[in-house]
Amino acid sequence: MLVRLSTSERICVVQQNGYQKRVSDIYRFISENLYFNRADLQIKGERYNSAILFSLLTALKKGKELIIGEPGLGKTTSAEFVSSLIYQFPLGVIWGSEVSGHPEQTEEKIIGRPDLGKLNEGEEAVVWTNFSQIPVKIVDEVNRLPETKQSMILDGVDRGNWEYLNEMIINDEYCLFATANYHDGGTNTMIPPLVDRFDVVVESRYPGPNLSFLIGKTKRKDQVLRHPRCEKALQGILKSKVAYEQKIPKMEQICNAFGDYVYETVGIKPLQRREREEIRAEMEGLELDLDASAFLRMVLAEFSFCDRFGQKRVVESCEEGCHYTGYLCHEIKNCASNRLPTSIKQYAQAVAWLLGDTEIDMEHVNLVIPYTLAHRVQWRDETIAQKERSQRDDPFPIFIAKESVRLVSQRYREQSDHVKDALAVASRIFEGESLETPEGDHPLYAEIRKDIDSRRN
């Protein structure tokens, strides 16, 4: 059971357990030794590389991350390094558990297959794949899976339930990394339900010629994350025919031994399962402050509102001359899913925790929203045509998401008091007071009115 701590208690815990420092050390170790790249985002004076930062947060938060980028720029390896250090799995086991996307991929290679020995004896048993069993799941080149086969991993990705024949295993703790190349002859479109299940998208970028040169020149340090004996022992447990639940404590034991080895070798202490759970409990205790909450509502309103049709729907196009033409709802085709606010809160919590803050504020939310939005929004063709040639450093989906968040943020700054007032009045109306429904121009006011009306009638 989680116990909510007061702010002072939380600060005390933060100082005592030092988890933030350990995670920051892991970040630094990866960025200085394993994955060379430039810092491309900044928050509260700290600079981070988005690919490593979001991968770390994904691993800690049990999230799902889509890593895009050109071939050979470290999409898979960045996820492997992070997973190895956060979950204490040697690289060999992670490599052996990866699923690669290709047209011939089958459910038997991804999830599990019948135990042929037992089948001969007339029994039905499933041999689960390493991918379905270990908490770190990496799908390489997910967009090479044909659209019809992408749905095979939907349920597992969403809930951690892996089903084959009539058996099922449930991952209590898991995170997912999927990599995707930009479109080429061998890639397929990712189906929207799968895309929406990813919490964040990041680009593993070219580090620049100088760092790239360094990658070729320096000795490979990823050897430190190899441990043949642990790898062999873990492989043995994974393929043993005991129940999945019994394998977990055995795996943990070996993972801890690997963690100790890493600590002795490089001075970085990977996180044990108990520690990861404690970190998650600390993160869960962080709440959005009023500004972050009101701002997030404004963002969600702009990405879902349609005055004429009640909400955005991908099959309905926006009318010209609508009063709300100046808002983002006019620039998009689809409606924000309910997974979006969850992803934003989860990652904003993680960022706030990492920075040692006691509340989630606008800066945390502002940082994560573009990465949670970029893959989920379908922009109108006119908007794409207008903006895709703009000068930028980010891939277009992340760039346009950042631009739109900047616009909403500007709108929020101009009317934050009024928005918070309106939400306060709405709260009191909801609780039975007879007040006038707040008025304003932003779509959020129309949504507040709808909520109030739906309760009144």
Next chain:
Amino acid sequence: MSVPSFIPGVTGRDEGGEKMKASGRPKEKGIRPEREGQCPQNPFQEFRTHQAPSKGDLPLDQIVQSTELVMDQIRHGYEKLLEEEAKELVWMVQYNTIIKAYEVAEKYVKEIDYSSEDIEDFCFALENTQKIPYLIPGPAGLYISALCNYAKEGEIVLKLCELKTEINLLGFRLTKGKRLVIEGDAGDFTGIGLEGGDMVVEGNAKNWTGAGMRSGKILVKKNIGLHTGEWMMGGEIFVGGRVRGLGNIVEGKIYEREKLVYPGKVRYSNTYY
């Protein structure tokens, strides 16, 4: 969960007796208590205790105030430029004058935090306000160019179709990565000294367009005047209508209605063809 009581007599006043925002409509009924059970969640719960620090200013007032503050700063910079560069109300377009005036403009512009909308407002204020003493197309154009070059936005759209005066020197030294779109006509010396920027004039441009430009692209959708591309060192000028005359061009390309007219044999400087 406790069910909040519905008080029929309560009107649109908060606990402190302060009037809530009036919408001009008749007061609406509150939530019926018997329906509470149907939707136990109040989605606005966390804002219940929020009290805005000040109720005096409407958001619109704050926006107007901040816009006016920025406009005052922009206007101040322009007045300083005029004081330093055009005291006698006579302003000659000479290379040295332009460079010097642009440096002065840069000095003031760098200190202002503005957006591309403020630039457009300034263009209109030049003609339509008593606060700015005079519009001299040369310095005004240089000042607007400096504003564009130092703007945060990569793309700046200036809707100048309703201006009676055509502003000269727009797009001076427009840097690489910047895109300036003029909706309306531009005056003389448009896009001179262009440094890799991308300039679009939706209407006509007058004489000396693209003079001395080094790189970049100018697109004039209608007609263009004399001395087009005079001493241009690189880049491209696209004209959707007619080119009245070409200047002495060192290097670069000029297209008229998608046809390359320079380099080419059929064109002579400043002649009709």
